[in-house]
Amino acid sequence: xxxxxxxxxxxxxxxxxxxxxxxxxxxxxxxxxxxxxxxxxxxxxxxxxxxxxxxxxxxxxxxxxxxxxxxxxxxxxxxxxxxxxxxxxxxxxxxxxxxxxxxxxxxxxxxxxxxxxxxxxxxxxxxxxxxxxxxxxx
Amino acid sequence: xxxxxxxxxxxxxxxxxxxxxxxxxxxxxxxxxxxxxxxxxxxxxxxxxxxxxxxxxxxxxxxxxxxxxxxxxxxxxxxxxxxxxxxxxxxxxxxxxxxxxxxxxxxxxxxxxxxxxxxxxxxxxxxxxxxxxxxxxxxxxxxxxxxxxxxxxxxxxxxxxxxxxxxxxxxxxxxxxxxxxxxxxxxxxxxxxxxxxxxxxxxxxxxxxxxxxxxxxxxxxxxxxxxxxxxxxxxxxxxxxxxxxxxxxxxxxxxxxxxxxxxxxxxxxxxxxxxxxxxxxxxxxxxxxxxxxxxxxxxxxxxxxxxxxxxxxxxxxxxxxxxxx
Numbered sequence: 001x002x003x004x005x006x007x008x009x010x011x012x013x014x015x016x017x018x019x020x021x022x023x024x025x026x027x028x029x030x031x032x033x034x035x036x037x038x039x040x041x042x043x044x045x046x047x048x049x050x051x052x053x054x055x056x057x058x059x060x061x062x063x064x065x066x067x068x069x070x071x072x073x074x075x076x077x078x079x080x081x082x083x084x085x086x087x088x089x090x091x092x093x094x095x096x097x098x099x100x101x102x103x104x105x106x107x108x109x110x111x112x113x114x115x116x117x118x119x120x121x122x123x124x125x126x127x128x129x130x131x132x133x134x135x136x137x138x
Numbered sequence: 139x140x141x142x143x144x145x146x147x148x149x150x151x152x153x154x155x156x157x158x159x160x161x162x163x164x165x166x167x168x169x170x171x172x173x174x175x176x177x178x179x180x181x182x183x184x185x186x187x188x189x190x191x192x193x194x195x196x197x198x199x200x201x202x203x204x205x206x207x208x209x210x211x212x213x214x215x216x217x218x219x220x221x222x223x224x225x226x227x228x229x230x231x232x233x234x235x236x237x238x239x240x241x242x243x244x245x246x247x248x249x250x251x252x253x254x255x256x257x258x259x260x261x262x263x264x265x266x267x268x269x270x271x272x273x274x275x276x277x278x279x280x281x282x283x284x285x286x287x288x289x290x291x292x293x294x295x296x297x298x299x300x301x302x303x304x305x306x307x308x309x310x311x312x313x314x315x316x317x318x319x320x321x322x323x324x325x326x327x328x329x330x331x332x333x334x335x336x337x338x339x340x341x342x343x344x345x346x347x348x349x350x351x352x353x354x355x356x357x358x359x360x361x362x363x364x365x366x367x368x369x370x371x372x373x374x375x376x377x378x379x380x381x382x383x384x385x386x387x388x389x390x391x392x393x394x395x396x397x398x399x400x401x402x403x404x405x406x407x408x409x410x411x412x413x414x415x416x417x418x419x420x421x422x423x424x425x426x427x428x429x430x431x432x433x434x435x436x437x438x439x440x441x442x443x444x445x446x447x448x449x450x451x452x453x454x455x456x457x458x459x460x461x462x463x
Contacts, residue, residue, distance in 0.1 A: 006326075007252040014256065018392070019246035026239070026421070033414040050411055051185050051223065057282060058227040058407040069406040084410035085403070091239060092403060095396040102256075113321065117260050121393070124268050128400040133271060135278035135405045 010102040017101065021094030029087030041080035070131030096125045188223060193415035196236070200423020204431055206443030208300075209391070210420045211237030211363030213443070216293045216450030219286075220457065224412055226282055226289075230361030231402035232413045234274075234395050237363030239417045240424065241391035253385035257323050258340070258378060262386075263393035265347055266354035266364070270394045273358025274401035283458045289360050290455025296366045297447050300440075303370050311377035314339040317347075318376075327379050338379050346376040358398035363391055 007015070035041055045053060045065055053061050062069060076082040099122045106115035127133065196210075199217065203210045215233040219226050248254035277285055314324065324339040340346075349371050357364040368387035372378045378386065402408055456462035 007250055008256065011249045011252070011256045015246040015249035018242065018249070022239075022242040022246065025242070026417075029414050030418065033410065033418075036410060036414075047411070048185055050409075051188070054188075054224045054228055054409055054412065057225055058278065058405060061225075061227075062406045067406055070404050081410050084414060085408075088235065088403060088408060088410070088413065091235065091242060092396055092399045094242065095393055114257070114260060117264055121260070121264050121267065124264065124271070125393075125397055125400070128267075128271050128397040129404070131404040133275060133401060133404070135275045135401065 010105040013101050013105060014098045017098045018094060021090060021097060025087050025091035025094060027087075028090055029084060032083045032087050036080040036084055039080065041078060041083060043081035044076060044079040045081055069134070093129060096122060096129065099125075189411050189415045192218065192222060192412065193419040196416045196419030197423040197426075200420040200425075201427040201430065202423075202439065202443060202446070203420070204424050204427025205439040207440060208443055209237055209363040209365040209388075210240050210424070211361065211391075211395075212293075212296060212366055213446065213450075214416065214420070215361050216289065216447065216454050218416075219289065220450050220453035224409075226285060227278065227402075227407045228409050228412055230277060230285075231399070231407035232409070232416050233361035233363070234358075234399040234402055235408065235413050236416050236420050237361070237391055238395035238399050239421060241363075241388055241395060243421065243424075245389045245392045248385040248389050252325075252328075253381060254389035255323075255325055255378075255382055255386050257321065257325075258372070258382070259386050259390050259393070261321060261323075262347065262350050262372075263390055266350045266357065266390065266394040267397040269351050269354025270358035270398035271401055273355035273360075274398040275358075276355070277359035277361075278401070278405055278407065283460065285359070286454050286458030288458075290451050290453070290458055292356060292360060292362070293447055293451030293454060297444055297451060299366060299370065300444055300447075303374070305369075305380050306373060307380050308336060308338070309373060309377040309379070311339050311341045313341065315341045315343050317343040325382070327382055329381075336379060338377075338382065340376040340378055342375055342377070346371055349375065354394060357391075357394050358401065361398070361402070364394060365391060 036043060044067065053065060056064065061067075067073075073082045073085045077086065099118050103115050103118050106112070106118060195217070196214070199210060199213050203213055211233050214236050215229055218224065218232070219229040222229070224232075245254070249256065280288075318324070318340045321343075323343070324337070327336045327338055328334075329336055349367075353364050353367045353371065356362070356367070365384075365387050368390055369380075369383050372383035372387060373380050453462060
């Protein structure tokens, strides 16, 4: 690192959490995928049937497989394929966690504008993650 | 160290290939959802062949993307969407997670080194991520052929940008605009090659932020990632130094793609059997690509990427128009 490239306190805090979350997420998807491939846990969708479903539009796929969108997968973690959503959710969720500790740092620096930007970003990402926003399908 | 990494990557590839082969035994096992067929009607390949091919293609894509200086997502969606049997809904969901994983992996290093700038990224990310949600919802609601046609047109547009857009190492910014001054978006960039510290500031911030509305929508709609658009806007329009633009763009994707990825996850458009081989394949390929890049940078690779995108973009366009199914 050159003397000019000084990462700020909030930047380092963000990076530290991101680094941990990213590594944990990648490890988790790898482990859960191996569980899925070995058949240690029976999948919700038999692997032999996957080609029939992966060619369908998502709306038809959900209807045909009886999978409910949103966070319903949390109740199906005993299935080998659904278990993979743990790692996927961690990868998709780590950014939200990264934002939380930087708000107090901005406030400590009396940088209210960036504290508000970070807070709104958390709301936006949480809204996206909440499952409230449903697409009309096609 | 590099040899160790290459060996680890090669080992991981072999292990995954063996696992894919091993599942042929497990393939006869049951599950809850029932269906009579075990292969795609048009394909004589067994079910496991497609994820295995996807893994290998993503591994190669990871190498090519690094050498060609593009994100994995921009190659993934048109190529997998055009030449694999997966529905475009799942391809876009996987594409977003591929782009997201790459950005998450690069983010910590870029932030720690001070290459990616948080003050520049946060306001842009807020706009892009909110608009990516809208884009993802539009993309999932539109008829598939409309998305295919739009995707094809977008990919061909990206090819045009790659061919025509110039880059500026240190764009001239005579005066910071009022908004960037108020937000204190500026920094000092240390150029390792010359050993000099370069102070930078940006201008045309309102125009830049407005452009990220469109970039966010397109990122969510097509699942492409958006580095191809982020960099020219940050660098040429807003005047951030090229390396700061590239690093901030990569970090930015980790936020933009998070919001869009959740929409695809929550609407069911994510299949683990597609997503995980894609992410692991492209990340292992990137590791190998970076090692190759450290030794050589074949200029021809960029043109190979352009030709690949031209072909895949034309395929998406013609598929959408039902000319080439």
